[in-house]
Amino acid sequence: MNSHKTWPGNWHNEFVHPDQQHKASSLKIEKVLYTGESEFQKISVVMTAAYGRAMLLDRIMVKTERDAWLYNEMMAFLPLGMVYEPRSVLIIGGGDGGVCNEVLKHPSVRKVMIIERDQRVVDMSMRYFEESSLCLRDSKVELVIGDPLLEIQKRKDKFDVVVVDMFADMSSPAHKVVAAELLHGLQYTLTTEGVMCYQQPSPLVNDTALREQMKMFSRYYASVGYALNIAPTFPQGTVGYALVSRQEGVDFSVPKQGFGVAEARELGLRCYNTEVHQGSFMCVPSIVRDIVNEGNPSTPSTETLPTWENKNIYSVMSTFNRDNKTTQ
Numbered sequence: 001m002n003s004h005k006t007w008p009g010n011w012h013n014e015f016v017h018p019d020q021q022h023k024a025s026s027l028k029i030e031k032v033l034y035t036g037e038s039e040f041q042k043i044s045v046v047m048t049a050a051y052g053r054a055m056l057l058d059r060i061m062v063k064t065e066r067d068a069w070l071y072n073e074m075m076a077f078l079p080l081g082m083v084y085e086p087r088s089v090l091i092i093g094g095g096d097g098g099v100c101n102e103v104l105k106h107p108s109v110r111k112v113m114i115i116e117r118d119q120r121v122v123d124m125s126m127r128y129f130e131e132s133s134l135c136l137r138d139s140k141v142e143l144v145i146g147d148p149l150l151e152i153q154k155r156k157d158k159f160d161v162v163v164v165d166m167f168a169d170m171s172s173p174a175h176k177v178v179a180a181e182l183l184h185g186l187q188y189t190l191t192t193e194g195v196m197c198y199q200q201p202s203p204l205v206n207d208t209a210l211r212e213q214m215k216m217f218s219r220y221y222a223s224v225g226y227a228l229n230i231a232p233t234f235p236q237g238t239v240g241y242a243l244v245s246r247q248e249g250v251d252f253s254v255p256k257q258g259f260g261v262a263e264a265r266e267l268g269l270r271c272y273n274t275e276v277h278q279g280s281f282m283c284v285p286s287i288v289r290d291i292v293n294e295g296n297p298s299t300p301s302t303e304t305l306p307t308w309e310n311k312n313i314y315s316v317m318s319t320f321n322r323d324n325k326t327t328q
């Protein structure tokens with residue numbers, strides 16, 4: 001195979017952090033299956049030697065055939081385990097179907113809504129990752145293509161579980177505003193005992209962003225928890241999960257509906273069970289726990305928050321999408 005101009009030497013090198021360009025994770029690419037650009041981002045699908053097919057958004061690897069299930073399963077079942085017999089689930093992002101595929105394994109789930117901004121992500125997932133995207137055609141699933149902020153404001157639906165399958169970009173003031181708006185708005189999509197799970201960066205790669213995000217969570221939610229697990233193709237091989245609730249005093253390390261090892265296997269789960277749930281919260285290294293606690297003070301912020309009904313969400317998002325579109 002001749003070297004592809006986007007991947008010199010047929011290697012995908014992903015820096016663990018933009019400020020740490022002396023260190024990268026690498027995967028050998030055997031074939032480029034697709035590369036193109038949507039309204040929002042560059043999208044590539046490649047065949048790797050070690051992890052099968054992989055999807056990249058703006059040259060960041062977001063999915064591989066070999067290990068995507070691990071991240072998706074934990075992303076889905078950590079919050080599902082915190083609600084007794086959850087019926088309804090909202091997924092922000094997740095147009096590849098990976099998280100949805102795992103959510104549907106829970107026996108009590110009856111309704112899943114996915115709000116994905118980029119139709120091209122859905123199309124490429126159904127073309128190249130058929131196994132995990134078949135769930136998008138399930139009768140329980142409603143797929144909405146649109147801006148998440150605008151959609152949740154317009155629909156007013158309530159969900160037992162919300163999964164935000166995207167990173168909160170804290171790289172600029174404009175990105176921070178959008179992340180805060182989304183978090184603020186998602187409060188109103190949760191039922192009284194509802195729980196939300198938000199993807200977090202690898203803790204030792206970008207501790208500043210983690211502190212800022214935990215501070216933001218504690219500003220809007222009464223209870224905040226942090227879990228850590230492995231994810232081989234993520235930077236440093238780890239990925240974090242923030243769980244939040246509007247209820248006070250929630251201990252996220254104690255699931256309300258547990259699944260023992262045998263029962264979890266019957267559901268088709270390969271990682272999650274009650275013990276893994278507990279360990280993901282309780283076995284967080286001290287250095288990471290200190291970072292989380294710095295951003296999540298025991299005394300909630302008294303800062304005056306904007307009123308949801310008075311926010312001009314469309315103005316904020318349209319300005320952000322126009323001025324901050326990735327052009328790399």
